[in-house]
Amino acid sequence: MGNKQAYKVLVVDDEEPIQELLKYNLERDGYEVKTAGDGMKAVDIARKFKPDLVLLDIMMPKMDGVETCRLLREQPELQKTYIVFLTARSEEYSEVAAFEVGADDYITKPIKPRALISRIGALFRREVKKSDPANIITIGNLTIDRSSYTVKVNEEEVNLPKKEFELLYFLARNPNKVFSREDLLQNIWGSDVYVLARTVDVHIRKVREKIGEDYITTVKGVGYKFSLG
Numbered sequence: 001m002g003n004k005q006a007y008k009v010l011v012v013d014d015e016e017p018i019q020e021l022l023k024y025n026l027e028r029d030g031y032e033v034k035t036a037g038d039g040m041k042a043v044d045i046a047r048k049f050k051p052d053l054v055l056l057d058i059m060m061p062k063m064d065g066v067e068t069c070r071l072l073r074e075q076p077e078l079q080k081t082y083i084v085f086l087t088a089r090s091e092e093y094s095e096v097a098a099f100e101v102g103a104d105d106y107i108t109k110p111i112k113p114r115a116l117i118s119r120i121g122a123l124f125r126r127e128v129k130k131s132d133p134a135n136i137i138t139i140g141n142l143t144i145d146r147s148s149y150t151v152k153v154n155e156e157e158v159n160l161p162k163k164e165f166e167l168l169y170f171l172a173r174n175p176n177k178v179f180s181r182e183d184l185l186q187n188i189w190g191s192d193v194y195v196l197a198r199t200v201d202v203h204i205r206k207v208r209e210k211i212g213e214d215y216i217t218t219v220k221g222v223g224y225k226f227s228l229g
Helices: 016-028 039-049 065-073 092-100 113-129 162-173 181-189 198-211
Strands: 008-012 032-036 053-056 082-087 105-108 136-139 142-145 150-153 156-158 216-219 223-226
Touching: 008 016, 008 039, 016 032, 016 113, 032 039, 039 053, 039 065, 053 065, 053 113, 065 082, 065 092, 082 092, 082 113, 092 105, 092 198, 105 113, 136 162, 142 162, 150 198, 162 181, 162 198, 162 223, 181 198, 181 223, 198 216
Parallel strands: 008 032, 008 053, 053 082, 082 105
Antiparallel strands: 136 142, 142 150, 150 156, 216 223
């Protein structure tokens, strides 16, 4: 991804004034924007539009945001897309549910457009920072390719959303080193994004489900490490 003029954003919210507010501010800042008023329409548009970022409400008719996010993450072409929830719901279980299905960030309403634009910019700046040379890690039956964001287990590709991939790659690049949840939040999500420490546990569990239980070890009372045996 290059400069922000190249970035495409899909705004999904059943309230038209919010759609218009976000579309206006994002376009003014140089983004290409499409909108959708419900989850089913959002999935259809996303398949064709291939956005770099989806701003997604939780409470919507026809299909809620959590289910919409799950369906978006099932699309191979959207594995690298950022998904940010915008919602009036601030309960912890809603936030955990969002991260369970592959969200990258969770922002509560009311929305302050300039603060939101700043937060989006921070996500993309981290993306540019991470665009280091191609690097492939192969350990046992596991292959992690940073250049294509792909992971293979026994030569079979498994789909990991962006944050799950980055978490696995970071741990694998630092084998046998223990990282606390706070360390992982800082290195993967950054200081610009506020998420619960429990989010790390959710992502670790989902990565283990996909690559097996042997690689990432829990160090009780401390955190996690990538084990080489």
